[in-house]
Amino acid sequence: MDMTLRWFGKKHDSVKLEYIKQIPGVTGVVSSLHDVPAGEPWKLEDILELKKEVEKAGLKLIGIESVNIHEDIKIGLPSREKYIENYKISLENLGKADVHMVCYNFMPIFDWTRTELAKQLEDGSYVMAYDENIIKGIKPETMFERMEKESGGFILPGWEPNRRDEIMDLFEKYKGVTKEKLMENLKYFLDAIMPVCEKYQIKMALHPDDPAWSVFGLPRIVTSEKALEEIALLNDSIYNGFTLCTGSLGSNLNNNLPQIIRNPKISNRIHFVHLRNMKFESDGVFYESSHLSCDGNFDMYEIVKALYDIGFDGVVRPDHGRMIWDEQARPGYGLYDRALGVAYLNGLWEAIRKNDKSNK
Ligand SMILES: O=C(O)[C@@H](O)[C@@H](O)[C@H](O)[C@H](O)CO
Numbered sequence: 001m002d003m004t005l006r007w008f009g010k011k012h013d014s015v016k017l018e019y020i021k022q023i024p025g026v027t028g029v030v031s032s033l034h035d036v037p038a039g040e041p042w043k044l045e046d047i048l049e050l051k052k053e054v055e056k057a058g059l060k061l062i063g064i065e066s067v068n069i070h071e072d073i074k075i076g077l078p079s080r081e082k083y084i085e086n087y088k089i090s091l092e093n094l095g096k097a098d099v100h101m102v103c104y105n106f107m108p109i110f111d112w113t114r115t116e117l118a119k120q121l122e123d124g125s126y127v128m129a130y131d132e133n134i135i136k137g138i139k140p141e142t143m144f145e146r147m148e149k150e151s152g153g154f155i156l157p158g159w160e161p162n163r164r165d166e167i168m169d170l171f172e173k174y175k176g177v178t179k180e181k182l183m184e185n186l187k188y189f190l191d192a193i194m195p196v197c198e199k200y201q202i203k204m205a206l207h208p209d210d211p212a213w214s215v216f217g218l219p220r221i222v223t224s225e226k227a228l229e230e231i232a233l234l235n236d237s238i239y240n241g242f243t244l245c246t247g248s249l250g251s252n253l254n255n256n257l258p259q260i261i262r263n264p265k266i267s268n269r270i271h272f273v274h275l276r277n278m279k280f281e282s283d284g285v286f287y288e289s290s291h292l293s294c295d296g297n298f299d300m301y302e303i304v305k306a307l308y309d310i311g312f313d314g315v316v317r318p319d320h321g322r323m324i325w326d327e328q329a330r331p332g333y334g335l336y337d338r339a340l341g342v343a344y345l346n347g348l349w350e351a352i353r354k355n356d357k358s359n360k
């Protein structure tokens with residue numbers, strides 16, 4: 001199991017690689033070429049430059065989060081052919097650069113959605129929060145103000161300010177795209193890229209929708225255990241896999257995370273894991289707590305135990321942390337609380353491993 005941290009690159013991240021290297025038990029990072037727009041092919045030289053920068057700090061570039069999917073692929077427009085060909089070029093170049101895990105999502109228009117990026121807890125730390133009642137009452141374009149106001153100047157995935165103008169046009173294009181259509185378009189995409197994934201042994205790790213339900217009336221399909229089972233069947237290659245993100249799937253308390261991990265139709269397709277905890281005030285109203293079980297609704301021991309029991313040997317990272325000790329960083333991606341998360345998660349893993357009787 002590779003414990004990693006997400007790193008947005010020196011232009012987009014306040015956290016230095018040298019600091020990540022000093023976190024005990026971290027072997028590498030997952031990163032991306034954030035300046036390449038969705039749909040454009042990734043150049044081998046740019047991938048190698050990123051890899052070299054990471055390796056210079058004594059870390060491995062263990063995976064990519066993400067090579068984003070152009071909206072035309074998700075909508076299923078004829079122009080998807082060009083963007084799928086470009087995606088295959090990106091995958092080939094990643095394979096040539098010896099990178100073998102790609103996290104991506106198939107959410108229409110937006111990536112994760114929150115209503116507050118800096119909610120203060122009574123201990124003075126700041127967390128990201130979501131309130132479905134607020135979302136129901138606002139228009140997507142006003143979301144841009146909210147996200148931009150609280151983002152601390154960082155560009156948030158899917159909420160890039162330059163996307164505001166195209167948003168309304170995209171809502172038009174998504175009219176008539178049902179969940180079934182989106183699932184069909186995902187299959188079309190997977191069938192097209194799998195030969196490249198097989199050739200270069202690239203594990204695709206589809207990230208669940210966050211939150212795990214439709215927002216602003218847009219369809220969402222990666223939302224539950226049943227959905228993951230259905231998606232695994234879209235293409236039976238082992239490279240058609242998942243990112244098991246506890247905070248995304250867990251946003252719906254009906255999703256039993258240890259059960260999903262142990263589901264034999266899913267477990268061997270889990271290539272990447274995001275571990276974080278959440279504290280619910282009511283259904284659809286939550287904030288992102290520290291990683292500790294006692295601070296949130298999830299039993300992190302049971303989640304990590306389930307990963308251990310299925311023999312998980314992929315890539316793990318702590319997911320969104322709180323902002324603590326006056327750190328100024330990208331919401332969810334400060335150094336300090338994610339480092340605390342790594343220490344806790346590695347501790348759980350070691351205790352489970354040493355308590356494993358069959359290991360004696
Ligand atoms: O919540 C996060 O910050 C990440 O888990 C997602 O933005 C994830 O990187 C994308 O959805 C994957 O494409």
Ligand SMILES: [Fe+2]
Pocket residue numbers: 207245246247248274319
């Ligand atoms: Fe995640």
